[in-house]
Amino acid sequence: MTYNSIVLVKQVPDTANISGDVMKPDGTVNRAKLPAIFNPEDKVALELALQVKDQYGGKVTAVTMGPPKAAELLKECLYMGADDVILVTDRQFAGADTLATSYVLSKVIDKIGNYDMIFAGRQAIDGDTAQVGPQTAEKLKLPQITYTEKILELNDDSIKVQRLIDGGCEVLVSKLPVLLTVVKEASVPRPFRAKRVMAYKNFIPQQLTTEDLDVDLERCGLPGSPTKVHKIESVVLSAGDHVSIEPTKEGLGLLIDTLMNDHIFG
Amino acid sequence: MNKLSHEVWVYIEKKNDNIADVSLELLSKGRKLAEKLNGTLKAVIIGDNLEELAKQTFHYGADEALVVEHADLKEYLTMPYSRILSELVKERQPRIVLFGATFVGRDIAPRVASNTLSGLTADCTDLQISDVTYMKKEYPKLLLQIRPAFGGNIVATIITPDNPVQMASVREGVMEMSALDKPLEGKIAKIPYVGEEIDKIIEIIDRHQEECKVNLKCAPIIVAGGYGMGSKENFGLLKKLADLIGGEVAGSRAAVDAGFIEHERQVGQTGVTVRPKLYIAAGISGAIQHRAGMDESSKIIAINSDPDAPIFGVCHYKILGDAIKIIPALIEAYKNKLK
Incomplete structure (x- = not known):
């Protein structure tokens, strides 16, 4: 038996590696300068889908919603081994919070159809919300397994999965189709295949816009997002009130005296 | 718009047959938010044998515990728990629902928000009630959901202006836990559980959980x-x-x-x-x-x-x-x- 998977992927700003020239003189971040990367846990999700395909056969389709530039990400999915990729892009999707995003993604998944598993990273590093996966599953009325660490078994119409829980793990069996969100410990993504890089270098992914999807525009993008950003404050670094300690024997000795006198130690 | 509710709900999570610390912290915070709204604080507990847990919530400021008990609900499972909570939210339209940003909270909250079309903000580091002017409209007593974003380079204040239900999750330890000197005389409202086939679509085979060694x-x-x-x-x-x-x-x-x-x-x-x-x-x-x-x-x-x-x-x-x-x-x- 073969299994078809859909993988939800996202291009994100590399918030973990903010280097010198990304910081503006006023101490805030120049977002345009941050490099865009493959959200790490989404890449692991794709890897798991590809492992299922390697073992059982079937088709892997990667989907992203984002600006036209996100096509770069889909080419990376093809380089790793995805069979098909879809770019969901439209100005009317812009400004979507997780609810509006999951609404559009569920419509895309409905359109693709014929799937056994949907994979997604647990969360994206630009928001860390971990909401889009479960919200999409709910819209599709599918079961979900979040924090997936290992696929233990696939049997006809069911899947056995090990997932992380508070202080340990549990093993669940779910009927297919199911949506799985994947933690980074689950696997290490495979490198790009040279042959596939050559084959797909100039590939232009299929695009879906509002016209191709059965969507209610009131539920997409900013209008479809119940949460709104009311205020944003850039974090400007400022010097607080502190005592400088010389990193010498005397300096550190004095510090320890002070802490002992304050009854912090002992 | 219909009249908005003044109820603050806290989804109560269990840990080793007790209430998880994060839920008690949220009750303490929820008490303050409810007072600002001149409203009530309700604890929502799903599981089995919940009488004692329900009473415990009154020590942390709950006016009422909404309890859904059944032997089939002993362990947390996404499908029945999220379905039950979604139905309660849809029927009673609380103004605010708070969740711990735990493995369980991050599993159930997005599903309930998706089902009820509510706004949900993850990992808030502060919650306040304030009148807000947004897009030239006045919104009295909105929940300000404050969280760092974008790799920590900004602090964003998120609001849910046009929806009746505002949801937020908060990590353990962020809010302060404070028990009342004298518990409130709370009411326990038992809500019957009617199982559905989809509740059993996922089955727990095995579970290993260790008491967290690190404190x-x-x-x-x-x-x-x-x-x-x-x-x-x-x-x-x-x-x-x-x-x-x-x-x-x-x-x-x-x-x-x-x-x-x-x-x-x-x-x-x-x-x-x-x-x-x-x-x-x-x-x-x-x-x-x-x-x-x-x-x-x-x-x-x-x-x-x-x-x-x-x-x-x-x-x-x-x-x-x-x-x-x-x-x-x-x-x-x-x-x-x-x-």
């Missing part, structure tokens, strides 16, 4: 390292210092991601929030997500070789230099004092 929240001294420590081996230095002065070792997210230290010792917005007597930050630059998890420590010593590291903005004692050299010197200095 950063209660440690009086924490010695934390960041990416600047350079390696897992160098974290051994921190352990040595921590053992000497009676503390626990912790790490920043960058150190956890680099594999220097295990995840359960991560301090910050997506880890644990701590308020020790002494926090030593070694080789931690101090992104806001990290600072959000430690800046209420009584005393903070920051050791960093970058004079502009943001951690120096929240510290009490600044040591400019290489942590890998300074930690051993600190160990020596401490030992000398003991002689």
